Amino acid sequence: MKIEDLKNRNIGQQNYITVQEDNYPKTNAEVFKQVVKRSLKGELFTGLKITFKIMKDALFKGQMHTVQYPAEKLPIGPRYRAVHKLLALLESGENRCIGCGLCEKICISNCIRMDTKIDENSRKEVLEYTINMGRCIFCGYCAEVCPELAIVHGSEYENASEQRAQFGLKEDFLTPLDKLHLQKEYEGFGSVSSDADEKIKKTPLQY
Template sequence: MSLDKLKNRDVSVDDYINIFEDNYPKTSWGQFKQVVKRSFRGELFKGLGIVLNIMREALFKGEMQTVQYPAEKLPIGPRYRAVHKLLALLESGENRCIGCGLCEKICIANCIRMDTKIDENSRKEVLEYSINMGRCIFCGYCAEVCPELAIVHGGRYENASEQRAHFALKEDLLTPIDKLLEQKEYPGFGAVSPDADEKIKKTPLSY
């Protein structure tokens, strides 16, 4: 293609086809007949048949097509990135988070804040861990980079609020102590895959 043809933006002459439809009704009676003709075609009764069939299944067979939210909720995928969840250790009940700060460093939305100190057991203790849900874009980088699988994306996706101060803090994300025995290894985003042990290649030690 030459440069002149490339610069020529007037393509209406060759590529466009003008269609002139002159059979519009001219009188009011013609317009009425056109409406009646278009309304009572087979497509109208076909659509009504589909609606009546769905109503019959809902009324007499109990096959409802709607979900009674919030009493009923649709299932979400195991890799869905919803509100974060901090897991705890089943043995001691302590938080799995070791305070490495990788999630805070990799967060591209700059919404994670962490404050740590060294406790009496020479273990780094997390004093404050907060996630600003108003800024979080739920990319999942924090769950991917966590070496202890402490932070994962849970299944709670209802995080709407009228106040900015109501967005999640550490206490809202931690697993409660009384429900620690019910905690299971979360299969969601950021968790280890079920066949992780088979994928790991065993290497011999040098000693």
């Protein structure tokens, strides 16, 4: 095929087939006649047969394909990026966040705000940590860059609200102390890789 043929936009027009060009009904009588004709052919009853078969399986055989939300929910993959969670240390119950500010700096939607201070032990303490869910695009950069795995993406995706002020409270992200024993190490987006120990051994840093 030549380059001139490729530039020709009508190169394949001779292969087109026009379907029912002049067979559309033009009057109400012709429309009624077409409906009756198609019904007597069995097209309507063929579709109803499939519908009644699925309805019978759902009612009498328990093969219901509809998810009864919110009582029933479909499982979510481990790498799904939903509402953030701030994890705590299992030993002491303290927040894992060390206030480094990397998540705030890398956030491309500029929705993370952090306020810190130096405590009596000369350690950085996080006073306020908020994420504006109205601006967040759930890219996952904050979870990926966190050196302590303090912030991760959880599985809670029902974050609708009528007020913008309800889109960024730190208490909503923290793991409650009474449920700390139920916390599991995160295996989703931003988690430690399986060969993390080997990588740490190769680094010249002192821990």
